[in-house]
Amino acid sequence: MKDVYLFSGFLGSGKTSMLTNVIKQLKERNLKPAVIMNELGKLPFDSQTVEEDIPLKEMLEGCICCSGSEKTEAQIQTLLLNEDFDVLIIETTGAAHPVEALDAVYSPLFADQLNIKGIVTVADSKLWLERESLTPQVRSLFLEQIRHAHLLLANKMDLLSESEQAKVIFEMQGINSHAFILQTTNGQVSYKLLENLQATSRISKDDIHSAKIGKHLHLSSLLIEFNKSYTQQQIEDWIKTLPSTVYRIKGYIPVEGVKNPMLFQYAYGLVQWLPEYIKMPAKVVLIGENVDEVKVIDE
Numbered sequence: 001m002k003d004v005y006l007f008s009g010f011l012g013s014g015k016t017s018m019l020t021n022v023i024k025q026l027k028e029r030n031l032k033p034a035v036i037m038n039e040l041g042k043l044p045f046d047s048q049t050v051e052e053d054i055p056l057k058e059m060l061e062g063c064i065c066c067s068g069s070e071k072t073e074a075q076i077q078t079l080l081l082n083e084d085f086d087v088l089i090i091e092t093t094g095a096a097h098p099v100e101a102l103d104a105v106y107s108p109l110f111a112d113q114l115n116i117k118g119i120v121t122v123a124d125s126k127l128w129l130e131r132e133s134l135t136p137q138v139r140s141l142f143l144e145q146i147r148h149a150h151l152l153l154a155n156k157m158d159l160l161s162e163s164e165q166a167k168v169i170f171e172m173q174g175i176n177s178h179a180f181i182l183q184t185t186n187g188q189v190s191y192k193l194l195e196n197l198q199a200t201s202r203i204s205k206d207d208i209h210s211a212k213i214g215k216h217l218h219l220s221s222l223l224i225e226f227n228k229s230y231t232q233q234q235i236e237d238w239i240k241t242l243p244s245t246v247y248r249i250k251g252y253i254p255v256e257g258v259k260n261p262m263l264f265q266y267a268y269g270l271v272q273w274l275p276e277y278i279k280m281p282a283k284v285v286l287i288g289e290n291v292d293e294v295k296v297i298d299e
């Protein structure tokens, strides 16, 4: 039997950071991971965090629950037939309801080959404290992702004071009393905790059914290509003009005086720039609600 984990969490919460960290630990234990990544948006940026020797299936454009369980089934089937792996990690899009995504992996086709260990949710703790500022739909999805976790990472703890950290844990425990809640920074979780999960039995059919009713959030993505360089300040000034319903931006931006386009990440008011040693295409994906109305820089 191969262990299957579903990584859930809203856009930009730290799923990819956790994935990178878990893959490293699996390798140290001589366990072979396979990954299904479900990226909302047109460019598979996150897949670059997965090294080339790891079997990776990507579902671009849409999320596991929207594209239908058949597609996920087909991907798992292909992995099972063609690849040698011990552990399967499915990173859902930040816009997916975790139970719906889990529903997609329960297939009689491979029931005897997969041991579904459960949902690991990464929550942005800073965003948790500011959740009143979210639209009701996003807030409800955020709560659902926390409520259905079997293991919950209260991530981005480095951004909070001690009393805020305690408040987050207390409040999250109130929403989900059965999950083990771990305080993390950069999604650093010990693989032992994942291994100890015995979650499959706790997911009832009723849960899955109720999750399907009206809980889906319709996000869309916008691809922006850059034909010239900007200063970091110009980009950050542009970011400040964006509506609060833009949740996530990531990709590569050409910066004046810097050789290669820099890796740019934005999530909930926080911007991150990292130098890139190879020349990546100068494009970003922006994810949010009503992104068609977003003013693109220089337009």
Ligand SMILES: Nc1nc2c(ncn2[C@@H]2O[C@H](COP(=O)(O)OP(=O)(O)OP(=O)(O)O)[C@@H](O)[C@H]2O)c(=O)[nH]1
Residues within 6 Å of the ligand: 009, 010, 011, 012, 013, 014, 015, 016, 017, 018, 046, 093, 094, 155, 156, 157, 158, 159, 184, 185, 186, 187, 248, 265, 266, 267, 272
């Ligand atoms: N300060 C801080 N930043 C973090 C932490 N974890 C992740 N980040 C940053 O948050 C941003 C998003 O992290 P990712 O790991 O890409 O998040 P994700 O959930 O995979 O994002 P999507 O794939 O867009 O849903 C990046 O800029 C990370 O460097 C943390 O614990 N503290």
